[in-house]
Amino acid sequence: MSSLNASLATALTGLIAEQGAMQVTTNNVANVNTPGYSREDPVLVTSDPVAIGPLTFGTGVTLQSVESIRDPLLESQIQQQTQSQGQFSTLASALQQTQANFISSTSDIGTAISNFFDSINQLSSDPPNLSLRQGVLTAADDLATSFNTAANNLSQQQTSLDSSVVQTVTQINQLTQQIANLNQQVSNLQNVGESAGSFVDQRQQAIDQLSGLVDVSVISANNSLTLTTANGVPLVTGQQSFQLQTQITPAGLHDVYSQGNNVTSQITSGQLGGTLQARDQEIPAIQGQLDTLAAGVANAVNTVQAGGFDLNGDAGTNLFNPPPAGVTGAAASLSVAITDPSLIAASSDGSAGSNGNAEAMYDLNNQAIVAGQTPTDYYSGIVFDVGNDTANASAEQTASSSILQQLNDQLASVSGVSLDEEAANMVRYQDAYQASAQVITTINDMMYTVINMDTLTV
Amino acid sequence: MTHTESNLTSISVSAKAAPAADESGVGIFALLEELESSLAGSYKALLKLDLAGIEQGTSEQASLIGKFDAIRKASGNTALRFPAHADELCAEIRRSRTRILQATRLQAALLARAQLKLRVLANMLAEPSADYGPLLAQRVRGRRG
Numbered sequence: 001m002s003s004l005n006a007s008l009a010t011a012l013t014g015l016i017a018e019q020g021a022m023q024v025t026t027n028n029v030a031n032v033n034t035p036g037y038s039r040e041d042p043v044l045v046t047s048d049p050v051a052i053g054p055l056t057f058g059t060g061v062t063l064q065s066v067e068s069i070r071d072p073l074l075e076s077q078i079q080q081q082t083q084s085q086g087q088f089s090t091l092a093s094a095l096q097q098t099q100a101n102f103i104s105s106t107s108d109i110g111t112a113i114s115n116f117f118d119s120i121n122q123l124s125s126d127p128p129n130l131s132l133r134q135g136v137l138t139a140a141d142d143l144a145t146s147f148n149t150a151a152n153n154l155s156q157q158q159t160s161l162d163s164s165v166v167q168t169v170t171q172i173n174q175l176t177q178q179i180a181n182l183n184q185q186v187s188n189l190q191n192v193g194e195s196a197g198s199f200v201d202q203r204q205q206a207i208d209q210l211s212g213l214v215d216v217s218v219i220s221a222n223n224s225l226t227l228t229t230a231n232g233v234p235l236v237t238g239q240q241s242f243q244l245q246t247q248i249t250p251a252g253l254h255d256v257y258s259q260g261n262n263v264t265s266q267i268t269s270g271q272l273g274g275t276l277q278a279r280d281q282e283i284p285a286i287q288g289q290l291d292t293l294a295a296g297v298a299n300a301v302n303t304v305q306a307g308g309f310d311l312n313g314d315a316g317t318n319l320f321n322p323p324p325a326g327v328t329g330a331a332a333s334l335s336v337a338i339t340d341p342s343l344i345a346a347s348s349d350g351s352a353g354s355n356g357n358a359e360a361m362y363d364l365n366n367q368a369i370v371a372g373q374t375p376t377d378y379y380s381g382i383v384f385d386v387g388n389d390t391a392n393a394s395a396e397q398t399a400s401s402s403i404l405q406q407l408n409d410q411l412a413s414v415s416g417v418s419l420d421e422e423a424a425n426m427v428r429y430q431d432a433y434q435a436s437a438q439v440i441t442t443i444n445d446m447m448y449t450v451i452n453m454d455t456l457t458v
Numbered sequence: 459m460t461h462t463e464s465n466l467t468s469i470s471v472s473a474k475a476a477p478a479a480d481e482s483g484v485g486i487f488a489l490l491e492e493l494e495s496s497l498a499g500s501y502k503a504l505l506k507l508d509l510a511g512i513e514q515g516t517s518e519q520a521s522l523i524g525k526f527d528a529i530r531k532a533s534g535n536t537a538l539r540f541p542a543h544a545d546e547l548c549a550e551i552r553r554s555r556t557r558i559l560q561a562t563r564l565q566a567a568l569l570a571r572a573q574l575k576l577r578v579l580a581n582m583l584a585e586p587s588a589d590y591g592p593l594l595a596q597r598v599r600g601r602r603g
Binding site: 077081084391392394395396398399400402403406 | 501505559560563564566567568571575
């Protein structure tokens with residue numbers, strides 16, 4: 001038969017276990033508003049029984065472990081949507097800034113093109129009129145300026161995005177270092193069978209932050225995590241982090257390197273992916289279209305100009321300085337070649353009153369002189385593309401935000417602290433603690449009876 | 459009464475005052491309102507991955523597109539006709555069109571994510587199981603036999 005001492009020890013295990021459980025609940029309540037905290041549950045198990053003769057007696061309860069309540073699938077989905085949100089919020093923001101160059105105004109390229117051809121149309125009604133000729137030169141200068149301004153704005157935006165690349169890489173390196181350190185702490189605790197809940201929470205938060213910056217793939221093995229980008233660029237392996245570097249290219253922009261390899265094109269998501277997409281794809285595409293438009297208009301006008309005669313009866317010279325071969329940089333460098341209004345070749349036969357060449361120049365407005373389209377249609381296409389890309393990026397961002405909100409709500413219902421539930425647990429543990437204490441009091445009385453048995457008998 | 463409801467009231471007054479032949483714009487506006495409402499329903503269904511709701515939304519939207527086409531054909535594929543002095547209606551149609559374009563883009567983005575999620579779930583359910591081994595062995599035996 002079990003002794004009173006054994007019963008006392010058994011009751012004591014109850015006190016200790018319930019006290020531990022109460023500690024877990026207290027910690028849950030304390031962290032009710034802590035971001036990234038996952039609710040913990042005490043795992044109580046029966047202690048190993050002892051056999052005394054033919055009978056087996058229980059020996060109480062043990063607080064075996066404290067488990068964090070997590071849902072790895074939800075966490076993985078949250079990481080994925082965080083990456084998308086990071087990518088598209090950066091891209092949408094960059095494109096909105098780009099779009100500002102194409103908003104209809106008195107000085108946008110579309111208006112400048114219309115004004116230029118309108119000024120030529122006016123000149124054709126009175127070709128010798130110097131005031132109208134000056135109007136054409138002013139409109140040509142405005143057109144060149146509008147191209148220059150848009151191209152410079154895009155270039156500045158690209159430089160600004162390039163600075164973001166360097167800053168984001170620094171942030172990524174800080175986070176991967178932090179995750180590697182946390183991996184070590186988690187591993188140390190889990191290897192000796194202890195709960196690493198708070199470190200796992202911190203690591204999960206760091207991974208979520210990292211997901212906002214770059215595409216992250218998480219592989220879990222042996223109490224540790226390995227992080228790579230979606231394309232396999234290593235970021236963290238166990239306790240070691242792999243720092244990304246940036247190196248400046250001949251074009252003056254920074255590429256991203258990992259262990260000596262250029263991985264810029266392999267980064268597709270997160271804030272860094274969005275920044276690189278805007279810097280290396282979206283803006284260069286728009287710059288290319290603007291260059292094509294500027295070169296198309298300048299070359300066509302110069303060709304018509306060369307086929308006519310100026311006010312002095314001489315053959316026409318270039319109205320715009322010829323764009324560079326291969327058109328790259330045409331928008332940024334577009335400029336008017338003449339300052340003397342009499343040099344505009346409005347005449348088709350050399351006489352001052354002829355307007356044949358001015359009309360031919362005006363007709364360019366309705367001719368397919370830019371990549372098979374009229375200048376206005378081509379410009380409208382650019383505006384449409386920018387607007388469409390911006391709207392798509394915004395829709396993608398909204399979709400990611402909506403899903404992320406929903407996933408976070410779901411995770412909160414799994415891992416979040418419910419004060420009602422914790423209050424109920426507290427009462428439960430308190431009752432069990434009181435019952436164990438009562439058992440100890442009873443055993444104490446029984447022991448008193450046993451100790452004083454001789455006295456009582458007397 | 460909401461802003462949209464008040465607009466609808468003023469539209470119906472204009473419509474009554476106008477000849478029937480000039481009302482294709484009013485008809486289109488009513489359909490646009492239905493389409494917006496259907497897209498809002500699809501948005502909720504897509505977030506919940508409510509397959510029945512997604513299917514219902516798709517079928518509603520397909521039916522509405524059919525009605526759009528019918529109105530276009532009836533008006534001889536020409537520009538929409540509006541009752542006289544219906545500037546407010548035109549402006550509301552333009553706003554509605556913008557909202558629908560945004561909702562459609564959002565729906566496309568959500569559909570892509572739903573497809574991805576369902577693919578992941580399908581892959582998880584089809585994890586490598588013991589069934590593959592015996593099946594493969596049977597096949598190999600069959601070829602040898």
